[in-house]
Amino acid sequence: MTAKVSLRGLYKIFGPNDAAMVDHVKTGMGKATLLEKHRHVLGLRDINVDMQPGEITVIMGLSGSGKSTLIRHLNRLIDPSAGEILVDGQDVMKLGQSALRDLRQKQMSMVFQKFALLPHKTVLENAQLPLSVQGADKATCDREGRKWLARVGLEGFEDRYPAQLSGGMQQRVGIARALTANTDIMLMDEAFSALDPLIRTDMQNLLLELQKELHKTIVFITHDLDEALKLADHLVILKDGAVVQQGEPQSILLAPSDPYIEDFVSDINRARVLRVRSVMGPINGDHFDGEVDASRNLEDMIALTGGDTNLCYRVTDGGEVVGQLDMKDLVKALVPRVSADVPPA
Amino acid sequence: MAAYDGVIDGLGLRDWCDAGKEDAPMSMAQLLAQSGGGETSNGPALPFPSLDVLHEACGRIGQTRDLTAGIEQGFLAVRPELKLVLDPLTQPLSWMLDGTLWLFQATPWWIMIPVLLLISWWVSRSASVTAFVASVLLFFGFIDHYEVAMQTLSIVFVCTGISILLGVPIGIGMSKSDRAQRMIVPILDLMQTMPTFVYLIPLIFLFSITESKIYGIAVIVYAIVPVIRLTDLGIRLVDRDVMEAADAFGLTAWQKLTRVQLPLALPNIMAGVNQTIMMSLAMVVIASMIAAPGLGSLVLQGIRTIDLGVGIIAGLGIVLLAVILDRVSKAALARVDNTRKEH
Numbered sequence: 296m297t298a299k300v301s302l303r304g305l306y307k308i309f310g311p312n313d314a315a316m317v318d319h320v321k322t323g324m325g326k327a328t329l330l331e332k333h334r335h336v337l338g339l340r341d342i343n344v345d346m347q348p349g350e351i352t353v354i355m356g357l358s359g360s361g362k363s364t365l366i367r368h369l370n371r372l373i374d375p376s377a378g379e380i381l382v383d384g385q386d387v388m389k390l391g392q393s394a395l396r397d398l399r400q401k402q403m404s405m406v407f408q409k410f411a412l413l414p415h416k417t418v419l420e421n422a423q424l425p426l427s428v429q430g431a432d433k434a435t436c437d438r439e440g441r442k443w444l445a446r447v448g449l450e451g452f453e454d455r456y457p458a459q460l461s462g463g464m465q466q467r468v469g470i471a472r473a474l475t476a477n478t479d480i481m482l483m484d485e486a487f488s489a490l491d492p493l494i495r496t497d498m499q500n501l502l503l504e505l506q507k508e509l510h511k512t513i514v515f516i517t518h519d520l521d522e523a524l525k526l527a528d529h530l531v532i533l534k535d536g537a538v539v540q541q542g543e544p545q546s547i548l549l550a551p552s553d554p555y556i557e558d559f560v561s562d563i564n565r566a567r568v569l570r571v572r573s574v575m576g577p578i579n580g581d582h583f584d585g586e587v588d589a590s591r592n593l594e595d596m597i598a599l600t601g602g603d604t605n606l607c608y609r610v611t612d613g614g615e616v617v618g619q620l621d622m623k624d625l626v627k628a629l630v631p632r633v634s635a636d637v638p639p640a
Numbered sequence: 641m642a643a644y645d646g647v648i649d650g651l652g653l654r655d656w657c658d659a660g661k662e663d664a665p666m667s668m669a670q671l672l673a674q675s676g677g678g679e680t681s682n683g684p685a686l687p688f689p690s691l692d693v694l695h696e697a698c699g700r701i702g703q704t705r706d707l708t709a710g711i712e713q714g715f716l717a718v719r720p721e722l723k724l725v726l727d728p729l730t731q732p733l734s735w736m737l738d739g740t741l742w743l744f745q746a747t748p749w750w751i752m753i754p755v756l757l758l759i760s761w762w763v764s765r766s767a768s769v770t771a772f773v774a775s776v777l778l779f780f781g782f783i784d785h786y787e788v789a790m791q792t793l794s795i796v797f798v799c800t801g802i803s804i805l806l807g808v809p810i811g812i813g814m815s816k817s818d819r820a821q822r823m824i825v826p827i828l829d830l831m832q833t834m835p836t837f838v839y840l841i842p843l844i845f846l847f848s849i850t851e852s853k854i855y856g857i858a859v860i861v862y863a864i865v866p867v868i869r870l871t872d873l874g875i876r877l878v879d880r881d882v883m884e885a886a887d888a889f890g891l892t893a894w895q896k897l898t899r900v901q902l903p904l905a906l907p908n909i910m911a912g913v914n915q916t917i918m919m920s921l922a923m924v925v926i927a928s929m930i931a932a933p934g935l936g937s938l939v940l941q942g943i944r945t946i947d948l949g950v951g952i953i954a955g956l957g958i959v960l961l962a963v964i965l966d967r968v969s970k971a972a973l974a975r976v977d978n979t980r981k982e983h
């Protein structure tokens with residue numbers, strides 16, 4: 296599978312003389328030293344990420360870790376100090392003004408943390424924006440705008456103004472706007488962070504549901520691990536502008552490579568996040584107490600067994616037997632690995 | 641003996657000074673004494689070493705009068721060239737002012753008043769404001785001031801229109817570049833703080849007082865400032881997140897300006913227009929000194945002939961005109977504001 300979007304050796308340094316600072320950073324100068332000695336801010340350091348088509352790539356990190364900076368490189372709202380940004384194998388850095396506009400109009404759309412709707416336009420006009428910018432005729436704009444507004448559950452609100460809607464509804468408009476653009480790639484910068492928890496869960500479900508039929512390449516930024524684990528096909532963890540670990544979320548959870556990530560994962564509900572697939576082993580017995588699907592989460596399994604750790608299940612995925620689950624392994628997997636007191640297995 | 645003879649001698653400049661001795665023109669003190677009737681006293685023992693005082697000691701040093709005369713000479717020297725450039729540039733202003741003035745006066749009152757009321761209604765969408773405008777206009781007619789009020793109004797219309805036409809693009813340019821802003825802001829400050837009379841003087845030199853553009857320019861220079869400032873401010877205040885979204889969806893610079901920046905800056909621009917209207921009205925009154933027709937000339941006449949009643953009625957007329965212009969433009973501003981924030 297070739298990546299839809301690839302970042303190769305991406306560096307970003309904020310300051311007047313950023314290109315010259317890249318060498319300092321490449322030879323190992325840290326963020327603090329760079330700021331102190333050269334008055335430049337290290338934004339991103341040697342980012343290499345491949346984003347696969349049809350997957351949700353989640354970029355997670357604490358505030359100030361460079362998430363927004365990273366996602367803004369994809370459509371070049373920010374220009375890198377060094378490195379390559381490849382979209383469908385083409386280097387975005389080589390695009391001229393109008394080709395770049397074309398890319399932003401037809402290949403990538405974006406959803407913003409603070410919604411960033413046009414306050415003087417109606418909901419429908421906002422949703423139509425990407426098409427009307429491209430000069431589509433009124434009928435097409437109208438049809439597409441209404442279609443996607445209905446799809447995100449905003450039928451009947453077309454003629455309202457954004458200020459008349461709640462935050463969750465405004466973000467639905469933001470999502471409808473991004474969908475109307477009909478792009479393969481969707482960039483979402485903390486799209487749900489400004490919403491309260493219940494609406495947030497709603498929106499996550501809406502996104503997953505849409506993704507099931509649309510199969511877009513989504514880049515999703517969050518600082519919330521639960522959200523990341525719920526949405527991610529591929530998880531990238533950023534710290535101080537560098538990638539500390541990336542991969543399949545379940546494997547990161549089970550084998551954090553860094554104390555920073557251990558901190559992150561230590562206080563989440565592992566039973567709810569981990570799935571049978573991640574903790575099962577190869578078949579080595581012939582007695583099974585039942586059959587379970589590989590995508591069930593561990594919380595479900597505990598409820599199923601009533602807490603009995605002596606049971607063992609055959610695991611299936613799409614009808615095929617893929618392994619076995621010993622409930623004792625399951626319990627072990629629930630213990631968060633903390634580097635200080637558990638040696639690597 | 642003059643006060644600073646000793647100093648000149650001490651510096652060994654005596655020969656140089658005496659070489660250029662000639663009959664001096666009038667000193668500043670003599671000039672003031674002549675025009676204001678102020679007395680020339682014998683002065684203190686140690687007068688400030690001003691140009692005039694130093695001149696007494698050394699004929700080579702010019703007097704302050706030489707300075708003012710020099711400025712006048714310089715101005716007169718470049719006048720033909722300035723006129724050559726400025727005259728054709730500003731000529732349309734004269735035509736517009738004269739044309740509009742003619743239109744406002746030639747149109748019979750029973751057409752003019754309904755048209756003005758329609759405009760008030762269309763701009764403000766407020767029945768009470770329109771009714772107020774109607775009563776003021778009828779009052780003007782009733783006290784035989786309709787004609788002069790229309791003269792003033794026509795100048796305000798033209799000057800405000802031109803101020804907007806020039807001011808909004810300048811404001812847009814200013815908002816796009818910090819350098820432009822740094823360069824233009826001091827000029828705007830100067831235009832606003834400089835006493836009006838000060839720039840009436842070069843205007844009188846430059847153009848003939850019979851041309852209407854002379855007061856047109858005076859009014860526009862003074863009144864254009866707020867619309868420039870507030871256009872710049874309005875565009876700079878547009879939410880950065882919204883601008884980022886506009887970039888992310890690939891809007892062109894023109895699309896960003898017309899679809900995002902100008903509409904979002906509109907409340908500020910309208911506030912600027914409101915101020916511009918008020919300032920051009922204020923200036924039209926002052927400009928009656930350089931032959932601008934209208935209510936201001938009646939006030940001036942009141943002052944000149946010490947006719948209290950004429951002056952007061954004309955002054956009241958100006959206030960009423962100011963109030964209706966303000967009400968109508970404020971109502972328009974409120975209407976624009978409301979469509980954004982209605983909940």
Ligand SMILES: Nc1ncnc2c1ncn2[C@@H]1O[C@H](COP(=O)(O)OP(=O)(O)OP(=O)(O)O)[C@@H](O)[C@H]1O
Pocket residue numbers: 309310336337338356357358359360361362363364365518
């Ligand atoms: N224009 C800029 N000039 C200088 N430094 C900047 C600029 N933009 C971002 N930075 C710095 O880069 C770092 C990363 O910022 P960024 O906004 O990408 O963080 P983030 O991970 O999105 O944080 P948050 O969760 O708060 O949104 C921060 O240290 C920030 O101060």
Ligand SMILES: [Mg+2]
Pocket residue numbers: 362363364485
């Ligand atoms: Mg951010």
